Amino acid sequence: MEEDYYKILGVEKSATADEIKRAYKKTAIKYHPDRNPGNKEAEDMFKKAAEAYDVLRDPDKRARYDQFGKAGVEGMGGMGGGFGAGGMDLNDIFTHFSDIFEGMGFGFGGMGGRSRQQTRQYRGGDMRLKVSLSLQEIATGVTKKFKVKKNVPCPDCHGSGAEGGAAPETCPTCHGSGYVVRTRQSVFGMMQVQDACPQCHGEGTVVKMPCHHCHGEGVVGGEEIIEVNIPAGVAEGMVINVPGKGHAGKHNGIAGDIQVLIEEVPSETFIRDGQDLIYNLLLTVPQAMLGDSVDVPTLDGKARISIKPGTQPGTTLRLRGKGLPAVRGYGYGTGDIIVNISVYIPEQPSDEERAALEAMKDSPRLKPTSAVREKIFKTFRSYFQ
Ligand SMILES: [Zn+2]
Ligand SMILES: [Zn+2]
Missing domain, CATH: 2.60.260.20 (Urease metallochaperone UreE, N-terminal domain)
Known part of the structure; x- marks a missing residue:
């Protein structure tokens, strides 16, 4: 049984939007990574609370969650379920809920600046598909195959974007960090600001000789047959998220997801x-x-x-x-x-x-x-x- 979003935030099912927001704030402060450095459990709780809040703050998602659980909100956008197996990034949380974290005084969201310890990876786009199911298929669950046209890693450079599949080189501007530090005059005096490196756009690497096939992108148009397992009991309007099956990310980045929208063929009998x-x-x-x-x-x-x-x-x-x-x-x-x-x-x-x-x-x-x-x-x- 999955964990209950209401329990994670410690609120009643009947909680108002305001109560949910306050409860999330409290939970986020308690498990904030700045307060619990190196504590994996706290980090997990911090992520779970963000996922719960993302669903419960949205009346539409909340209603679907109340009726169908996580399955009802998967792939609806935002964080609910979409991040799947622990793929949620702390930075995403701070950006997504900047209204909550601003003014909390923590390092991360405090001054509106994001920690940019990691180099950036391109993420491929998500795709949406529709599937029509009969009541019989809904009763038993069904595996559906789709032939999808999507970006796939370039076969010539194996996704690197460099001619002949050469390894990309360390960016000379940022020396591989992906960011540059600028000094800026502000009302508080001189401030140091981190910006994505203008040469590599945060990747930390550059391609000297772009692959002739994909023009250095690392991805080309392709096709794939995708199998989607649709669980029994789904209903019209539900979305099944298939992580990592969307467009390939540039330069061997992260693949997007595929969201499958369920349509129910009306039964003649029931x-x-x-x-x-x-x-x-x-x-x-x-x-x-x-x-x-x-x-x-x-x-x-x-x-x-x-x-x-x-x-x-x-x-x-x-x-x-x-x-x-x-x-x-x-x-x-x-x-x-x-x-x-x-x-x-x-x-x-x-x-x-x-x-x-x-x-x-x-x-x-x-x-x-x-x-x-x-x-x-x-x-x-x-x-x-
Ligand atoms: Zn290529
Ligand atoms: Zn750079």
Whole structure:
């Protein structure tokens, strides 16, 4: 079971936006890397809190998280889930939440300057795909293959961008650090500012002889077949994030992600309600009056149900566990098929049938008693509550 975003921030599920912001600030101060140097656990907590806050501060993401868990917010942009296996960068957090960190007085975000200990790596762009799934595919989960056109590492230089795949050379301007220090006059006096190196744009390396095939970029247009495992139980509008399968990054940088948007093909048989599936069973008048045994379709075949004599239209029956599973274990087990009973009233009975019905018209046993009236009204009223 994944960790709960509310628990990470120590707030109630009903917390207001303001409470969430304050709780995040508190957590961020507690686990701030400047306060916990070299403490890996604190750093993890710091990252987790950022991920939690990124989702819970956005009403749209929060609503999806409440309903579907992390699976519901993956790939929606921002940090929620998108960073996957520990790929989140501290600098990203400080930049992303600069409104929180500004004025905290810590080294990182304090003066608005970022620590630039690392050289920059290019990151390839993300890609978006759409996939249409039937209810059957959603019920079991499915692997889909996509042929995607995207930037791939240049085969001639193996992604380095240098002719013949030569190793890139240390940048002469910044001596490989990726940044230059400038001295600037400000209202506080002389200040030293770090800037990305103008020659290598922060990479720390330069390509002297650009590869003729990719013109020094290290990437070229290509194609790849991608397999995406879609977990069971997904819903329309969910996004599955596939990390590292997007465009290749320049100069052997970091590959982007692919986000797969789920579309649900409406079923001809069922109406989906979360994990439950609603089926409308149309009985004949004799079936509803006398009872019967009938087949109801399920996602993987059919199920036989018995109709009790005197079954009212609007009655619902449940086939437990025949609905949809929870996405990645988040949610409440497997849903049900809910069978809604309706009764077909024929418009054109034969002369014989008409005569038989006319003969029964005033039969007292065919008229509801006041107790029956009350019971049926109660059921009817419950639809509106
Ligand atoms: Zn090349
Ligand atoms: Zn440089």
